[in-house]
Amino acid sequence: MDGATTSAAYPSTRRRTIANIAFSRIGPMLALLIIVVPVTWVIVDIIVRAVPHWQWSVLTTNTEGATGGLKNAILGTLVLMGGVLLIAGTLGVLGGVFLAELAGVNRKGKERGGLLRSATEVLSGVPSIALGLVGYLALVVGLHWGFSLLAALLVLSVMVIPYIARGTETAVRQVPTAYREGAQALGMPNGYGLRKVVLKSALPGIVTSLLIALAISAGETAPLLYTAGWYTGTPKAQLFHQPIGYLTYPVWTFWDYPSNEAHYLAFDAALILMVIVLILLVLARIIVNRTQRHAEGSGR
Amino acid sequence: MAAQPSPDPLVLRVRRRLRTNEHHIWAWGGRIAAFVPLIALILIVAVLAVKAWPAAKVNGPGFLTRSSWNVGNAYGATVYTHGVAHPLGASYGAWPVIVGTLQSSLIALVIALPISIGAAFALTERLPRIVAETLRYAIEILAGVPSVLIGLWGALTLGPLLANHVYPIIADHMPDVPVLRYFRNPVGHGEGLLTSGIVLSLMIVPIITATTRNLFATVPPLPKEGGEALGMTDWEVGRKITIPWVRSGIIGATVLGLGRALGETIAVAMISGSLLNTITPNVYGTMGTIAATLVTQLDSAFNDGTGFEVKTLAELAIVLVVVLLVVNFIARLIVRRTGRNAAPLGVGL
Numbered sequence: 001m002d003g004a005t006t007s008a009a010y011p012s013t014r015r016r017t018i019a020n021i022a023f024s025r026i027g028p029m030l031a032l033l034i035i036v037v038p039v040t041w042v043i044v045d046i047i048v049r050a051v052p053h054w055q056w057s058v059l060t061t062n063t064e065g066a067t068g069g070l071k072n073a074i075l076g077t078l079v080l081m082g083g084v085l086l087i088a089g090t091l092g093v094l095g096g097v098f099l100a101e102l103a104g105v106n107r108k109g110k111e112r113g114g115l116l117r118s119a120t121e122v123l124s125g126v127p128s129i130a131l132g133l134v135g136y137l138a139l140v141v142g143l144h145w146g147f148s149l150l151a152a153l154l155v156l157s158v159m160v161i162p163y164i165a166r167g168t169e170t171a172v173r174q175v176p177t178a179y180r181e182g183a184q185a186l187g188m189p190n191g192y193g194l195r196k197v198v199l200k201s202a203l204p205g206i207v208t209s210l211l212i213a214l215a216i217s218a219g220e221t222a223p224l225l226y227t228a229g230w231y232t233g234t235p236k237a238q239l240f241h242q243p244i245g246y247l248t249y250p251v252w253t254f255w256d257y258p259s260n261e262a263h264y265l266a267f268d269a270a271l272i273l274m275v276i277v278l279i280l281l282v283l284a285r286i287i288v289n290r291t292q293r294h295a296e297g298s299g300r
Numbered sequence: 301m302a303a304q305p306s307p308d309p310l311v312l313r314v315r316r317r318l319r320t321n322e323h324h325i326w327a328w329g330g331r332i333a334a335f336v337p338l339i340a341l342i343l344i345v346a347v348l349a350v351k352a353w354p355a356a357k358v359n360g361p362g363f364l365t366r367s368s369w370n371v372g373n374a375y376g377a378t379v380y381t382h383g384v385a386h387p388l389g390a391s392y393g394a395w396p397v398i399v400g401t402l403q404s405s406l407i408a409l410v411i412a413l414p415i416s417i418g419a420a421f422a423l424t425e426r427l428p429r430i431v432a433e434t435l436r437y438a439i440e441i442l443a444g445v446p447s448v449l450i451g452l453w454g455a456l457t458l459g460p461l462l463a464n465h466v467y468p469i470i471a472d473h474m475p476d477v478p479v480l481r482y483f484r485n486p487v488g489h490g491e492g493l494l495t496s497g498i499v500l501s502l503m504i505v506p507i508i509t510a511t512t513r514n515l516f517a518t519v520p521p522l523p524k525e526g527g528e529a530l531g532m533t534d535w536e537v538g539r540k541i542t543i544p545w546v547r548s549g550i551i552g553a554t555v556l557g558l559g560r561a562l563g564e565t566i567a568v569a570m571i572s573g574s575l576l577n578t579i580t581p582n583v584y585g586t587m588g589t590i591a592a593t594l595v596t597q598l599d600s601a602f603n604d605g606t607g608f609e610v611k612t613l614a615e616l617a618i619v620l621v622v623v624l625l626v627v628n629f630i631a632r633l634i635v636r637r638t639g640r641n642a643a644p645l646g647v648g649l
Contacts, residue, residue: 016535016536017533020536024533024538027418031419031422032423034419035442035505035509039438039441039445040438041453046449046452098327098331099334103334119338120337125563126341127565129565129594129617130348130563133594134347142347158340165334188319191322192322192323195326216444218446219445219449220446221446221565225598226598251448256455266452277446280444
């Protein structure tokens, strides 16, 4: 591209052929193999460890010490996911829609919201453990909430809002301008047209980002250790002063306990967690695929 | 609904009123929501700074260079230094975990970068579309597997396997020369720096691969065909046309991966062996990273009645956040600079 290669002595054809075979045929395939094998391995490994001693009672009994079941943890994770969907979903989608549609332009004709967008980007780079520590210092101790559902929800929400906001913004931006013009031409009020036309077409993208955010919050451990604590009873409808169980805790805590029962519980939790996360991810993928096919089929 | 007679005019009026004013809800709700990340970011930095300040006063600048992690005597007297309460004999230094963080992330990058670029190349250039798409989903799923599960696999399956069957072979054949010396015995039990680096690389490969694949897909066919017409082999086309075309994007993706590796907590905490006060003598030794320390020291910090260890952890978290921000800033500089004069399209996606 820069013309510098022409004057240099070029390597022999044979060496070039060998390099070509090594780097362009074998290398990439090998690289792909190195990625795909561990994915399969992790999944199979967890199944192999959990299934032989699997008992369905795990789903219906609570944890006792390091034995018992995981009902409390499963319900806790579901409660946390629901709360995140409510808080982060609302804020993330609203923020994304605002940045994509409503922020407008400044006097120089440049798009506004640059600062907010960079803040979102920087926030998504802050490691989750730092968020957890802040949640502990500010909410659990600072505001005397104790280990509590609300502290965990706020920390998880702050963690996933950037993903949802960015996903929503991208999805809304991909809606063709003609749709908006069509809505206006039909005399729809701005906000109504935004909801009925623009957001409706952007819905698959938004739902995908929500599902991924849910998968992230279901699989998160570090910030929850600092904010949710751990509770072996069924989750209570209480925002403050009440710790809550979640599925990642048994995995993280029980895997190196001395007793076999604790190990089994850790593997069971890992399996359930993996099933939840995989369902969410596959669902997200299916939605993306269907809408893409639809978009291509409609010839736009 | 359609079969109903026309509804009450009052209902119609209210509905129309709502519709005409709906954009206020979107505009104001959106405005507030869009500020949440900025406010959260400011609060995070502020809370960490306020809580870390007493610890910074006691630990001093030596916190960054000292190699010790001594919580002090929990049952002994509480001592006051600069007006800050801490247990007698508490002495903290983060040098080993800072080094450990950089070492493990570096190993992860060195492993992940060539694999990612190779895999992205295979996905865009080598495989039939349906196979490539399927494998792409597999990689996407790897990116979504919770790190605690990868940590479980790394600690119970991969670590022991490597320590029993792979590391001894490497260690026995390494000559006693600089750099390679770090690969010599003892190999340990699978918890340690190299295992952490390998597992970290696995966690950042999906990020780099996905971005690089998308970048490769944006390279127009004409320059590549031109290269082939000049008699270049596929590898030469890839090395001299495709990769330079998207170089800045690849750098951006790499730094994204680096950020994830630096901040990864749970998996490393399960695999690293959590050594806090010494730097590992070879690549197999146990070690700790900043993020992993933040979570492994949790219990001991809760037990510190003076709350001093929690403050020290806040100081450690600030170090981590600053490192990450600096890395991101450097990455943006690089992307901006190379983006200007290298690739015509290379701004990335």
